[in-house]
Amino acid sequence: MTDLDLDGMLRRLNLATVRRICPDVIQRAETEEMTYRGFLELLVAEEVAHRTQTRIQRFTRRARFPFLATIEDFDFTFQTSVRRALLGSFLGPELMVEGLSLILCGPAGVGKTHLAIALAYRAIQNGTTALFIEANRIMEDLSEASRLGRLSEAMEPYLHAGVLVVDEVGYLSCPPDAANVLFQVVNQRYLRCRPMVFTTNKPLAAWAEVLHDADLAEAIIDRVLARGRILELRGPSYRTRHIKPPPLPPEEPATVSGKDRPEFPEPTSGSRHDGRRDLVSVREEGLRFSRDDRTLARGVR
Numbered sequence: 001m002t003d004l005d006l007d008g009m010l011r012r013l014n015l016a017t018v019r020r021i022c023p024d025v026i027q028r029a030e031t032e033e034m035t036y037r038g039f040l041e042l043l044v045a046e047e048v049a050h051r052t053q054t055r056i057q058r059f060t061r062r063a064r065f066p067f068l069a070t071i072e073d074f075d076f077t078f079q080t081s082v083r084r085a086l087l088g089s090f091l092g093p094e095l096m097v098e099g100l101s102l103i104l105c106g107p108a109g110v111g112k113t114h115l116a117i118a119l120a121y122r123a124i125q126n127g128t129t130a131l132f133i134e135a136n137r138i139m140e141d142l143s144e145a146s147r148l149g150r151l152s153e154a155m156e157p158y159l160h161a162g163v164l165v166v167d168e169v170g171y172l173s174c175p176p177d178a179a180n181v182l183f184q185v186v187n188q189r190y191l192r193c194r195p196m197v198f199t200t201n202k203p204l205a206a207w208a209e210v211l212h213d214a215d216l217a218e219a220i221i222d223r224v225l226a227r228g229r230i231l232e233l234r235g236p237s238y239r240t241r242h243i244k245p246p247p248l249p250p251e252e253p254a255t256v257s258g259k260d261r262p263e264f265p266e267p268t269s270g271s272r273h274d275g276r277r278d279l280v281s282v283r284e285e286g287l288r289f290s291r292d293d294r295t296l297a298r299g300v301r
Contacts, residue, residue, distance in 0.1 A: 018047050095163070102229060102231065107237075123162060123195070142154055159188050164185075165198075190223040
């Protein structure tokens with residue numbers, strides 16, 4: 001039998017990992033007396049694992065996350081207003097199969113963006129793509145594209161992504177036609193059963209003011225929540241958890257009628273007995289002065 005160019009054939013099939021590890025695996029197979037099936041399974045498993053990791057890294061770069069966050073890194077002991085069990089269906093294949101969507105609502109620092117990125121990253125690990133974009137950025141980009149007559153073209157990246165994360169709705173001001181352009185993205189993704197994740201510091205009732213259109217804001221929320229839910233995160237900011245609260249000021253003494261201290265303060269020294277003695281002395285002095293006055297009056301006569 002003619003010797004085959006194994007290295008060349010692996011290169012032609014783009015099996016880079018198999019080509020790289022094949023000599024070591026052949027030596028291991030001989031040492032451990034592997035079966036043909038075991039040898040082949042090991043090679044294929046290494047190739048699949050390498051391709052999966054490469055795909056995750058490539059899709060993660062394309063997602064444009066401001067930072068990488070995972071669900072394992074989220075501190076559920078600090079942020080107790082949400083439990084991991086509530087996120088179960090958003091971490092599995094149901095996210096894509098059912099087209100689930102989520103609105104994460106709460107003040108700054110409670111973990112909304114971390115959770116949104118973690119859900120999108122898990123979706124990438126499960127085989128789909130994701131795109132992260134700030135709310136004011138997507139609305140400004142689409143508003144400008146609409147003005148130039150190329151809205152459909154500009155919307156395509158936001159429609160193509162497997163999971164779309166729109167971060168910080170309500171933090172920054174939006175263009176006048178924000179509701180119009182955002183509705184078109186949300187509506188198309190809703191019709192295509194594509195997941196969406198929104199983070200916001202505003203209650204849903206305030207989206208009408210944020211987007212400058214009450215009817216379209218209601219329509220956007222209606223489509224997002226049709227196959228989704230809203231999670232409200234509460235509590236202190238995780239970013240400033242290392243800062244101790246300032247000590248409470250000392251309690252001030254009670255005052256009457258707004259006066260800081262009595263107009264005629266009571267004596268602060270001496271005993272109750274001394275006070276009585278002083279009173280007796282005052283009375284004796286008064287009697288002495290009275291006797292002297294009467295003597296002086298008789299002398300004048």
